[in-house]
Amino acid sequence: MTMSQADTRAKQALRGLDNADPSVRLRTALAAGTTPDPGLVGELVERCAVEPDFSVREMLTWALTRHETSATLPLLVGEVRSGRAQARSQALHTLSKIGDRQAWPAITPALLSDADDEVARSAWRAAVVLVPGSEARGLAVLLAAQLGRGGHETQLSLSRALIALGEVMSPALAAATTDPDPGVRAHAIATERLWREPETGFGFAIEEAKRVVALGGAGRKES
Incomplete structure (x- = not known):
């Protein structure tokens, strides 16, 4: 042919x-x-x-x-x-x-x-x-830079992506919980909550995180 x-x-x-x-x-x-x-x-x-x-x-x-x-x-x-x-x-x-x-x-x-x-x-x-394993930490930093972006679906997608990277993303996520932007802090706190407690719904986690940020509470939740 x-x-x-x-x-x-x-x-x-x-x-x-x-x-x-x-x-x-x-x-x-x-x-x-x-x-x-x-x-x-x-x-x-x-x-x-x-x-x-x-x-x-x-x-x-x-x-x-x-x-x-x-x-x-x-x-x-x-x-x-x-x-x-x-x-x-x-x-x-x-x-x-x-x-x-x-x-x-x-x-x-x-x-x-x-x-x-x-x-x-x-x-x-x-x-x-x-992502190759050797570049996962760098990817986590790039993803964490997008925290606070968009509406519910976009934020949920980013949280899931960070969580999928596993423990390697923890330093970037922890740094974001002290970001000057309250939206970034809330998203980071909610992502950390979802990572540690997968049964928690994202909607609940983000609303709780916003309350924590509004009250000036600590970013990280002790495990």
Whole structure:
């Protein structure tokens, strides 16, 4: 089969991704993952950047995880530098699902502090999956620098990312409990509470932390 024939077959296989019906797009993505074909990877990655339906995006990610990393990683790493926020976010999400640490250098400080909350959240999740053990402490410092950012979901995502790093993040988190910014202090205290007492809900932990900060209480809770 010639290159042009392969390209034509790939385009035909993914024609359903342009359908207005999300169920058709979902089935097309499912088929692409069920029968992996390296000729489909470019189109799948490109569709991730513009697909409006969450379920279809998740299926596109699944389809990409079914392909060889030699085909997917270069394109996904390229996408994290895209000017489109959804392209960056979905590429990061897919890299976290693939879990190949060759992609770690693509997780830059700029992505971890991306102005778009969804991109930053995806970068945090990918970072804790991909980080080599020797660089986990440095990652904890970069993540802790984002404490106090955003609303409930964004703060919860960051807390979960820090907790996923384990004990290595403790010094950065402890330092943040004395930060001059009360929002940072409250988020750090709530994260520490959630780390030590996982059964505590984040909503309760953050509200309690805000009260502690407002009353001028000590940041750290003795274990």
